[in-house]
Amino acid sequence: MAEQHAPAPRDPAPYDALLLLSFGGPEGPDDVVPFLENVTRGRGIPKERLKEVGQHYFLFGGVSPINAQNRALLDALRKDFAGAGLDLPVYWGNRNWAPYLTDTLREMVLDGRRRVAVLATSAYASYSGCRQYRENLADALSALEAEGLPLPRVDKLRHYFNHPGFIGPMVEGVLASLADLPEDVRADAHLAFTTHSIPDAAADGSGPVAEHGRGGAYVKQHLDVARVIVDAVREETGVAHPWRLVYQSRSGAPHIPWLEPDICDHLEELHGEGVPAAVMVPIGFVSDHMEVLYDLDTEATAKAAELGLPVRRSATVGADPRFAAAIRDLLLERAAAERGKAVERCALGELGPSHDLCPIGCCPARSERPAAAGADSPYA
Template identity: 85%
Template sequence: MPDARDATPYDALLLLSFGGPEGPDDVIPFLENVTRGRGIPKERLKEVGEHYFLFGGVSPINDQNRALLDALRKDFADHGLDLPVYWGNRNWAPYLTDTLRDMVADGRRRVLVLATSAYASYSGCRQYRENLAESLAALEAEGLEPPRVDKLRHYFNHPGFLEPMIEGVLASLADLPEDVRDGAHLAFSTHSIPNASADTSGPVEEHGEGGAYVGQHLEVSRLIAEAVRERTGVDHPWQLVYQSRSGAPHIPWLEPDICDHLEERHEAAVPAVVIAPIGFVSDHMEVLYDLDTEAKAKAEELGLPMRRSATVGADPRFAAGIRDLVLERAAVERGQEVTPCALGALGADHNLCPVGCCPARAPKPAAAGVDSPYA
């Protein structure tokens, strides 16, 4: 980078996340926020809420974000980058609109956004951009001048995101009994989404079977598996699998489900499986319940040795990677020549989401894209 301390024109970074309940009384209101407008009966929300009640009604995601905030602030301070970091959520406190209001009061005029989703999809990118547009419109309605917001590019293939996951898989393999370790299969897990959403993920030219969503996850899986082979000398078979399906049974969603995959691996006499939750930045409820509870129970029922590797969370290498992405984008905005850092065949993703990228079910304004009303 031309100047490792220069984030201009940006005067703040916003960590934008999903949010989660922090006690039993928060669970149903939180789920109502998540599902607002979808007509899901309260009885169904109570069923889903049982997952949270198993953990005291607390999702780990907010504590994970607090740890990431600390890691980012420390990394920035250690490297002389004077850029304040704020935090806002889509579905629970601290709410995005409240945080943006605070940023305006603090005089922030040009904001860079880090979303806790590394891949292209409606729910992982476009919906965050819609929420940003809604919050900016709310500030305008209050008579405030909203800041300009830009969003960091997708970071699925940045080494700061990949390296902690590679080491997590290596640690999980090392934790398996020696007699099954070399024969272990790798299951790279991510959130299942409707096939129709996957097929239209990413820019229009990438639409098709699985779209950018599946393509990016396959690339991350390949990169991790190749790194594991290079560092261990063992070529572990791998497959991309899915979890956390929540839609109507008649609507096709991405498959195979992780528990079905474990049964298939057991029937194929695979000696062990390592599950790597590559689709998730941190250990939130879907990781704890779908993998550490349901998938673990399925593996124990089958007598199949299984380990689950760590998510990236607040790893210092991830924080350093975010600093790199901030400085990269700032340099681009200043008109400087930049060589983006990205591993693998797909290269660095776009900085501005083009028209038709991860389209919504119904058209809504979205910030931080080519068609943003807040450019």
């Protein structure tokens, strides 16, 4: 796959810091239930039920890998910035566990940071993948305002699902997984592109209003990424592998429709059709966090073994240096745009680069809550 990178300016102005904003996860058995209480706050879920859900974490010693992966990405970003001559500090804050977003923003303010670019570890448009992070930013700014601290301006960088630095490592991961399959099943292997299932209603309302409809921007963006990867794999191997977008990690009430099919159901379907092998490609996830380790590496892999279906799971992007360089590209293009410069934006596929500023009505909230870094932000 040919990757086209526009020459990037090296001036980060007006930004004086980058904030890596992520989900967070427990780092020991005692953290699991408090972490899940943070995740589900306001939903009235009993503690006993949270303990049941926490069994996924207890299987891995009560530790989610996401914080370690964010530390690795921080290190990769700092190395990339230094290598590119970009003198910009990088901070890290989480939605649901330490280091908490409000604490990190307070630290940034006390360090004198006043204009902050924000990179969320979610590449696609959806309420939980975009607007909820913007609501978290507004909550943190409100807390700092109540403390009498000066408020920084925060700008969330655009969705990067179709950036070459995000897609390239995933293509490489699919090729490696195919090569790892037995030779006699490799050419006929199916590709199962997986992402987090969300309620149908949330998917239908994802993205700007013009993109609302069945599946919304959330499904369209994933399908576009899958097509790009399939085309790149065909260019490399000469094989056009059959593929489908499927879902995982569903939660919530069973009577509410969520995106389907589930990955395990899909594997059963493939087996029933006589498909000889499959590669699970987690395009919806930035790193190998718990939902990848449990839902794919544990649950779906066990289902495949039960069926006698050879499967491999391709790698997520994680802290790949190409992804770190992509984040630098996103930061510098936004900085140039904020200075009024014309910018060539990197994007593969048919959808083109996403918007810088979330418009009104984009991924609407479940309830009325202020959100930063958008056209409707009270913190301009």
